[in-house]
Structure formats: structure tokens, C-alpha cells
Amino acid sequence: MHYHIILTERCNLKCTYCYEKSMKEFENGLEEKWDYDMETPVDSGVSIERIKKLIKPTDTLIFYGGEPLVMMDKMKEIMDHVNCKFQMQSNGVLLDQLPTEYLLRLDKMLISIDGTSERTNTNKGKAKYEIITNNLRDARDRGYKGEVVARMVITEPDLYEQVMHLIGLIKVGLYDSIHWQIDAEFYKFDYDKEKFTEFVKGYNASLKRLLKWWLAEMQRSTVHGLQSTVDGPRSTVPKIYPFLGVLGRVMGWDKETRLPCGAGYANFTINTNGNLSACPIMNSVKNMYCGSVEEGVTKEMKCGGWCVGCSYIDICGGRCLYSNDAQLWPKEGHDLVCETIKCLIDGIRGLVDGRRLTVDGKELKNIRELIEEGVVGKEDFDFERYFGPEIIP
Numbered sequence: 373m374h375y376h377i378i379l380t381e382r383c384n385l386k387c388t389y390c391y392e393k394s395m396k397e398f399e400n401g402l403e404e405k406w407d408y409d410m411e412t413p414v415d416s417g418v419s420i421e422r423i424k425k426l427i428k429p430t431d432t433l434i435f436y437g438g439e440p441l442v443m444m445d446k447m448k449e450i451m452d453h454v455n456c457k458f459q460m461q462s463n464g465v466l467l468d469q470l471p472t473e474y475l476l477r478l479d480k481m482l483i484s485i486d487g488t489s490e491r492t493n494t495n496k497g498k499a500k501y502e503i504i505t506n507n508l509r510d511a512r513d514r515g516y517k518g519e520v521v522a523r524m525v526i527t528e529p530d531l532y533e534q535v536m537h538l539i540g541l542i543k544v545g546l547y548d549s550i551h552w553q554i555d556a557e558f559y560k561f562d563y564d565k566e567k568f569t570e571f572v573k574g575y576n577a578s579l580k581r582l583l584k585w586w587l588a589e590m591q592r593s594t595v596h597g598l599q600s601t602v603d604g605p606r607s608t609v610p611k612i613y614p615f616l617g618v619l620g621r622v623m624g625w626d627k628e629t630r631l632p633c634g635a636g637y638a639n640f641t642i643n644t645n646g647n648l649s650a651c652p653i654m655n656s657v658k659n660m661y662c663g664s665v666e667e668g669v670t671k672e673m674k675c676g677g678w679c680v681g682c683s684y685i686d687i688c689g690g691r692c693l694y695s696n697d698a699q700l701w702p703k704e705g706h707d708l709v710c711e712t713i714k715c716l717i718d719g720i721r722g723l724v725d726g727r728r729l730t731v732d733g734k735e736l737k738n739i740r741e742l743i744e745e746g747v748v749g750k751e752d753f754d755f756e757r758y759f760g761p762e763i764i765p
Contacts, residue, residue, distance in 0.1 A: 373669075374634060374758045375427065376436040376461075376641040376652040377450070379443035380415045385463055388495050389525050389555045393562060400560040400700055411645060412656035416446060418646045418665060420453045426642070426665040432457045432479070434759060436641070436652050441466035448474055461523070461760050465500065467507040472514045482521040482551070482760045483508065485541075487534030495527060508546040521613070521761060524552035529574030532581045539610065549611035551761035556709050557695035563705045572708050576715040583719045586615055587739070588731045590748050609752040616755050617763030618720045619739070621687045625750065626757075631689035634758030636662065636673030651693050660693075678706055687717050691764045713764055 386392060427433055433456050435447050441462055448471075451458055457479050464483040467475075485504055486492045492501035508520065522538045531552070541547045554575070556568065589610050609616075620626035630637055636650035643655045646665045650673045654660040663670035675690025677697060690696045691713060699706070728735040742748045 373428075373430075374432045374434060374639040375648075376434045376639065376760075377418075377423070378416060378436050378438070378641060378644050378652060378655055379440045379446050380438040381644065381655065382414060382442050383437060383439040383463070384442055384465055385439070385496055385500065387497075387525075389527055393559045396561055397559050402698060402700075405698070406660075407658040409645070409647070409656045409658050409661075412647075413644045415443060416642075416644045418642060418644070420449060422646055422665045423450060423454055423642070426668060427454055427456050429455045432459060432759060434458075435460040435462075437462075439463055439466070441470060444470060451477060459759055463496070463500075464504040464507050467504075468510050475511060475514060475516055478516075478518055480519045480521065480756070480759060482523045483547075484523045484525070485538070485547075486524050486527070488537045491528070491534060495525065505541070505546060512545055519548045520546065522547040522550045523760075524550065525555050526552050526575070526765065527555045529571050529578055531575055531578040532585070533578070535582055535612070536585075542610075549613060549755075551613040551763075552765050553762060554709070554712060554765045557692070557698075557701045557706065560700040563701045565704065565708075568705065568708055572711050575712055579712070579715055580719060582612075583615070583723060584729050584731070584736075586610060586612060587723050587729065587736050590739070590742055591737060609748055611755065613755065613761035614716060614763055614765055615720065616753055617757075617761070618687060618717055619724070619753055622717070622720050622724055623753075625753075629686040629689065630674050631691075631693060632757070632763035633689075633761070635693045638758045640669060653694050659697075678703060682710075684710075684714055684717055688713050688764045692762065716765070 433450070433454065435458070439462060440447055440460055444466070451474055458477055459480040460478050461482040462484070464485075467483070483504060485501065486495045489501040492504070493499065522541065524534065524538070526534070535550060538547060538550050590608055592608070617632045621632070633639060640662055641649040641652040641655070642665060643649050647661050648663040648665070648669060649655060649657065650660045650662050660673065662673065673693065675685070675693055675696045677699060679685050679690040679696060691709070724739045726738060728738065730736065737745070737747070743750065
């Protein structure tokens with residue numbers, strides 16, 4: 373089982389899509405819809421002994437916040453006394469302060485970055501891109517060899533350009549893989565039909581361009597003019613989590629039909645008072661409690677609402693447990709978000725069995741053909757599930 377543990381709700385950044393928006397979000401109706409646990413502390417008050425009652429050696433514990441490194445001493449204490457696999461989701465700003473012995477024990481890290489220096493610094497604050505990338509260089513210099521996931525928030529439709537920048541950071545060894553989340557349906561006040569409609573048009577066009585690039589990268593040695601973007605022994609399949617996760621379900625390798633992130637059945641969150649939540653962004657919502665560190669998991673959850681009956685739900689699982697239940701945007705806004713999901717799923721289906729695409733006048737074989745001919749194997753698309761990437765942006 374994968375468990376996020378919220379070390380604190382405090383953060384050392386004030387990102388535009390998180391802190392800034394939360395400061396504008398008042399009277400969104402959730403206080404009437406949900407039962408909030410007002411006794412949930414800001415910082416984790418869960419003792420080591422309580423954590424040890426839940427966590428087994430085969431489990432994975434993912435440090436989460438807020439910003440988990442704000443509570444570095446608590447994190448180190450857990451790592452000193454709990455026997456399991458450790459991972460972390462962080463903004464990376466304090467990563468250089470984490471002692472090497474603890475850094476090297478992290479199996480994976482999701483380090484947030486939103487693309488180029490200009491985009492990241494616009495969203496996160498002055499020079500944050502430079503701090504994050506410098507800290508990752510330092511981590512690699514200190515011997516960190518675990519997977520580092522570039523976790524993006526997409527606030528503009530230029531997905532292809534931002535991912536291409538991150539591919540460059542993969543090439544120089546800072547990151548290993550990419551995931552992104554669209555900034556949509558998480559706040560009530562920010563819905564703008566006209567603006568988001570234009571976003572969807574641009575984003576879907578950019579997504580289709582990225583899908584074509586991904587297919588071409590799998591066979592770049594056979595297509596004139598394509599250059600490698602991943603050096604050395606790395607897979608010829610760029611590790612882009614939304615593509616890998618959807619492909620697994622389209623191909624039938626992943627038989628699960630619930631949320632690909634695992635929220636509510638394969639991934640639970642230890643909140644700051646020791647209750648188990650279905651999702652880390654539902655820290656203090658009693659409606660989403662699924663047990664406690666003493667009891668273990670007592671119930672599971674899945675998406676309902678507007679997604680019930682949709683022909684795509686067995687692939688996307690409903691996108692997001694939080695936004696699906698909160699319904700902060702109107703149905704028309706939700707449907708616009710669904711257009712991006714359908715574009716992704718239909719795009720992957722097209723890469724598997726669709727008509728051949730062309731690059732520089734040469735045809736690209738589809739994924740099923742590449743597998744049948746041994747150009748790539750099923751193992752090239754494998755990835756660890758349920759540790760943080762939501763899969764559906």
C-alpha cells in the first residue's frame with residue numbers, strides 16, 4: 373500500500389495556483405457540503421509509535437505537505453524509526469538542506485517545476501527555477517540515483533513547449549520523468565467559460581503535438597532527422613506519466629477502472645491527526661476519512677457525480693476524487709475539462725491502433741506494431757503506480 377503522510381500544511385512558497393488562489397477563495401459552499409474536522413492540527417501530531425501500527429515493511433510512505441521539508445526533523449525521525457520504502461513530493465527549495473544520508477534513502481522524489489525558468493518563476497516566485505535546478509544538481513552530485521519526477525502545473529495551453537524544456541532537463545540528468553496537472557476545477561472563483569474554452573483548444577492542439585513526438589521518440593533511429601533526447605541506458609520510451617498510465621489501460625495491461633492515482637483504494641493519506649483520508653488534498657474532510665493509523669483502512673471510495681455512466685470512466689476513473697465531489701465549477705466547466713481527458717485517451721488509442729502518422733515525410737508505426745516487431749517491449753512502458761502522479765491531468 374502507498375500512504376502519503378502530511379507532515380505539515382505550511383509551505384515556504386506562495387504559488388499563484390495554490391496559495392494565491394486560496395487567499396481569494398471564500399464562501400465556496402464546501403463548508404455546508406462537507407464536515408470539516410476542526411481539530412486537525414497544522415503540523416503532524418502523529419507519533420512514531422502510532423505510525424508503526426499502520427506501516428508495514430512492504431508499504432511505501434510518501435512525505436507530503438504543505439512542504440514536507442519545512443518539517444525536516446519530523447521526516448528524519450520517521451525515517452530513523454519506521455521500516456518501509458520512503459518517497460517525497462516537494463517543491464525542492466530546501467532540498468539542499470536535507471542531509472545526504474536521508475536524501476539517499478528516498479526511493480523517488482516528485483519535485484515541482486512548471487517548465488521554463490520564466491513560467492516557473494512567474495508561478496512560484498523570483499529565482500525559484502534556479503534554486504530548484506541547482507538543488508537537483510547538488511542532489512545528483514551527492515549521489516542521488518533515484519527517480520526524480522518533474523511535477524508540473526499547467527496554467528497556459530503551451531504544454532508541448534513546456535514539456536520539451538523539461539525533456540532538456542532529463543537529458544542533462546536532473547529529472548527522469550514528467551507529470552502534469554491542469555489548473556482547473558480546484559477553486560470556485562476562477563472559472564471563466566470564455567477563457568477556459570480557449571485554453572482547452574490550445575491545450576488539446578499542444579497535447580496532440582506532444583503525443584506525436586512521443587511516438588516518434590520510440591522509433592527515432594528509424595526516422596531520419598530525429599535526435600535522441602535521452603542519453604545512455606535509459607528507455608527509448610520517454611517516461612511521461614499521463615501517457616504511460618492511459619496506455620496501460622487502453623492496452624489492457626492495467627485492469628483497474630478506478631482512479632489511476634489510487635486515491636481511496638490503493639493510496640491513502642495519514643493526515644496530521646492520524647486519520648486516513650482518501651486523498652492528500654482532503655486532509656481535514658471527515659466525509660473522506662477511510663480509517664485511522666490504529667484501525668487501518670476501514671472503507672474505500674470511488675468517483676461518482678457527473679462521471680457516472682460516461683464511456684471514458686473505465687480509463688480515467690473520474691479524473692479527481694476531490695473535484696468530482698466538490699463540483700466547484702459548473703457542469704459546463706467540468707465538461708470542458710473532460711474534453712482534455714477525452715483528447716488524451718483518444719490520442720493514445722490512435723497511437724496504439726490508429727492510422728500512421730508521419731514525421732519529415734516518413735511514416736511512424738503505431739505502438740502495437742512496434743511491440744510486435746520488438747522495437748519496444750511492454751516492459752518499456754512499466755512504471756510504479758499510486759505513488760503520486762495522478763495520471764489524468
